[in-house]
Structures are given as structure tokens and as C-alpha cells.
Amino acid sequence: MNDTSHHDERIAKMTFASVYPHYLTKVEKKGRTKDELHQVIMWLTGxxxxxxxxxxxxxxxxxxxxxxxxxxxxxxxxxxxxxxxxVEDIQNPLTQQVRYLDKLVDELAKGRKMEKILRVS
Structure with a gap:
């Protein structure tokens, strides 16, 4: 991956609250719920x-x-x-974690089954 230090700094300073409404809108437009979004976020973060x-x-x-x-x-x-x-090649741990969350939200919005999103075997 190219040097993304400026990008990494921007992500670090961005508030979760500023992105959360976009996550919610994205999943609700695709017929998923706020509860499902929270389930995904809570699975990732604990x-x-x-x-x-x-x-x-x-x-x-x-x-x-x-x-x-x-x-x-x-x-x-x-x-x-x-x-x-x-996602697996991102070097900066914080940027990778944010992209993990983005990826999970994308999978939810695309209608993927919850067991697959939450990596349940």
C-alpha cells in the first residue's frame, strides 16, 4: 500500500458519530435494521x-x-x-479497524447472512 499517513490521520480524527448516520442510512435503504447494524458494530468492538x-x-x-x-x-x-x-493489506492498525467496520456495514447492506458477516463457522 502507498504511504497513506495523511489519510490515516484524517481517519483517526474523524468522529464515529459523524459516520454512524451514513452507516444507518446505507443499511436501512437496503432493508436491514438499526438493531442489525448495532449487532455488527458490537460484534467487532465488544x-x-x-x-x-x-x-x-x-x-x-x-x-x-x-x-x-x-x-x-x-x-x-x-x-x-x-x-x-x-482490508487485509492495510498497514495502519486503526485504518484497518475502521475499514473492517466499513466492510461489515457493506456486507450487511448487500444482504449477506448475519452468520457470514459475524464470521460464525
């Missing part, structure tokens, strides 16, 4: 509903959002292309 709402209200940047997350051990099974980059 947050519960209360903590997720708190982080949205506090408008925490992605850097803080993922710093306090307990990333699912199966997150490394998330592969594929998102925003033109192979």
Missing part, C-alpha cells in the same frame, strides 16, 4: 448498546473509539476490498 450510545453522544474520534474497543478475535477473518484497498 461494546454493549449502552457504551455504543455513549460513544456516539460524546462524539469520540475513531482513534478513541477503537482504542477502548475489545476487537473481536475473528476480525482478522474480514477480507476483501473496501474503498479501493484490500
Amino acid at each position: 461494546y454493549d448498546e449502552k457504551k455504543l450510545q455513549e460513544l456516539i453522544e460524546k462524539k469520540v474520534p475513531f482513534e478513541q473509539f477503537f482504542k477502548s474497543a475489545d476487537l473481536n478475535l475473528n476480525a482478522q477473518l474480514i477480507t476483501g476490498v473496501i474503498c479501493g484497498y484490500r
